[in-house]
Amino acid sequence: MKILVAVKRVIDYNVQIRVKEDGTGVVTDNVKMSTNPPDDNAIEEAVKIKEAGKATEVVAVTVGEEKAQETVRKALAVGADRGIHVKVDGILEPLAVSKILQKIVDKEKPDLVFMGKQAIDDDCNQTGQMLSALLNWPQATFASKIDVKDNKLEVTREIDEGLETIEINVPAIVTCDLRLNEPRYASLPNIMKAKKKPIEEIAASDLGVDVSPRLEQLKVEEPPKRKAGIKVANVAELIQKLKNEAKVI
Amino acid sequence: MAVLLIAEHNNKELRPFTLNAATAASQIDSDVHAVIIGQNSADAAKQLSELPVVKKVLSVEGAHYENFTAENFAPVIVKLAENYSHIVCSANTFGKNLMPRIAAHLDTSQVSDIIKVISPDTFLRPIYAGNAFATIKSNDAKKCITIRPTSFDPCESKGGSAPIEKVDASEEFSNTKFIKREEIKSDRPELGTARIVVSGGRGMQSGDNFKLITEIADKLGAAIGASRAAVDAGYISNDHQVGQTGKVVVPDLYIAVGISGAIQHLAGMKESKVIVAINKDGEAPIFSVADYGLEADLFEALPQFMEELNKLNTIQK
Numbered sequence: 001m002k003i004l005v006a007v008k009r010v011i012d013y014n015v016q017i018r019v020k021e022d023g024t025g026v027v028t029d030n031v032k033m034s035t036n037p038p039d040d041n042a043i044e045e046a047v048k049i050k051e052a053g054k055a056t057e058v059v060a061v062t063v064g065e066e067k068a069q070e071t072v073r074k075a076l077a078v079g080a081d082r083g084i085h086v087k088v089d090g091i092l093e094p095l096a097v098s099k100i101l102q103k104i105v106d107k108e109k110p111d112l113v114f115m116g117k118q119a120i121d122d123d124c125n126q127t128g129q130m131l132s133a134l135l136n137w138p139q140a141t142f143a144s145k146i147d148v149k150d151n152k153l154e155v156t157r158e159i160d161e162g163l164e165t166i167e168i169n170v171p172a173i174v175t176c177d178l179r180l181n182e183p184r185y186a187s188l189p190n191i192m193k194a195k196k197k198p199i200e201e202i203a204a205s206d207l208g209v210d211v212s213p214r215l216e217q218l219k220v221e222e223p224p225k226r227k228a229g230i231k232v233a234n235v236a237e238l239i240q241k242l243k244n245e246a247k248v249i
Numbered sequence: 250m251a252v253l254l255i256a257e258h259n260n261k262e263l264r265p266f267t268l269n270a271a272t273a274a275s276q277i278d279s280d281v282h283a284v285i286i287g288q289n290s291a292d293a294a295k296q297l298s299e300l301p302v303v304k305k306v307l308s309v310e311g312a313h314y315e316n317f318t319a320e321n322f323a324p325v326i327v328k329l330a331e332n333y334s335h336i337v338c339s340a341n342t343f344g345k346n347l348m349p350r351i352a353a354h355l356d357t358s359q360v361s362d363i364i365k366v367i368s369p370d371t372f373l374r375p376i377y378a379g380n381a382f383a384t385i386k387s388n389d390a391k392k393c394i395t396i397r398p399t400s401f402d403p404c405e406s407k408g409g410s411a412p413i414e415k416v417d418a419s420e421e422f423s424n425t426k427f428i429k430r431e432e433i434k435s436d437r438p439e440l441g442t443a444r445i446v447v448s449g450g451r452g453m454q455s456g457d458n459f460k461l462i463t464e465i466a467d468k469l470g471a472a473i474g475a476s477r478a479a480v481d482a483g484y485i486s487n488d489h490q491v492g493q494t495g496k497v498v499v500p501d502l503y504i505a506v507g508i509s510g511a512i513q514h515l516a517g518m519k520e521s522k523v524i525v526a527i528n529k530d531g532e533a534p535i536f537s538v539a540d541y542g543l544e545a546d547l548f549e550a551l552p553q554f555m556e557e558l559n560k561l562n563t564i565q566k
Contacts, residue, residue, distance in 0.1 A: 014512075017377045123362065123376055123493075138320055141345070142346070160488075164427075164430045165428040167425075169424040214388055223380065230542070239558065242502070248445070
């Protein structure tokens, strides 16, 4: 079984983002960037499946500008075998990314495609489902547990009402929840070894995919600020405020 | 052209957020039709027809729709879509799972999780876990929109009498098989719709200590929430998680106990009407969004809180 894992470079989850004054987006210059957190879970799961002898190869792919390659290199350092970097500048919508990934799937013919359930920058939560629609493959979104059984996967999904378990036939798409596993850190020797692993570079323009945007981002602004609250001295005062001032209890 | 609302239900009745999505749909265009796909879902279809904002109900029945599998739902909606300008549903796990599959088939760039309809083609949506708001204009001929349910009021549920039209089922998608659903049953109000939420964080120190929160929640008729740290530490099950990767809640009162207030948690609760923070670390970021902050050891404060509540003659429910 061959697993393709898609990873995205985003602003690090610990960074408090700042909106640009001209309203065109958020500040990304000199801001720490990292792999989208649930994409780390996707890589970890693929590597674990390979370590358990149930997969033969793990290929990490990213779509984005020059520096996006860092995310592939990191995936190689935690156990992916080789990488693919589809180079394209500017912001891509999930629809465009899923069309590019479809081309990579056509070329690589993986049995499984893993990725995070959502990117923490645009919070769209679309790419995995869109790719699965384009390929007409089954989709297991928000996965918190994956059991590989021959040519099937049993996947537990995090849904609003609790947990759902489905069985999907390979080939299939899985989007990963943060609870799926605990991603490992790359050891220094593995980081050194990863430098020697191959990363194939492909220009998005060579894939024959229309990636032109369909959406216009007219404005990005800060959310309205909450008015400053007060500190209360003790529980009695708190209850009194909630009862008589806020009138919520 | 009219707007097509995708109803969420459990085959017996509508799920509550369908009413919020109906409100959003009606803000895009007054001509709202609603599709309900299920198995033996006639009662839920009737409920849908009674929503005054819904002008027509399309009902699709089939055994393979019993468990709401996106791979089975999407082809039906894609086929219906030719008659509609917009497809709308809630951005909960039902809609998040389903809508992108529809959008890709329609070659449409979906607009996810909107919190406001500015015009039929322009919407406001949070990005970066709610730390910025983006105004997005869609230039696609057909628009696929998911709405953040807590940002729209539920529509009226009675008084309408829309006609119910049967629509043919599509073929079954055989590569996905439903096995089971484990719903967490509780007598408490649902976290997503509760008027009051009491949440605990890592400061609770153990699952047992959550009984201090449970007591207060019982007294107030509140739902119980938790931070990701508390869930990851195994104090409480993950269906209680509030935040970017959990649920977004907008109660009248949110009480955060022993929660430091990581960005991811704030994203899930900072639109609450009144926020209370109880934390022994006076510098904790949670205090920056709290209307009432109490700097105290929660193991002293919570029993006192319960005591004070018991002294009150009346408590709003």
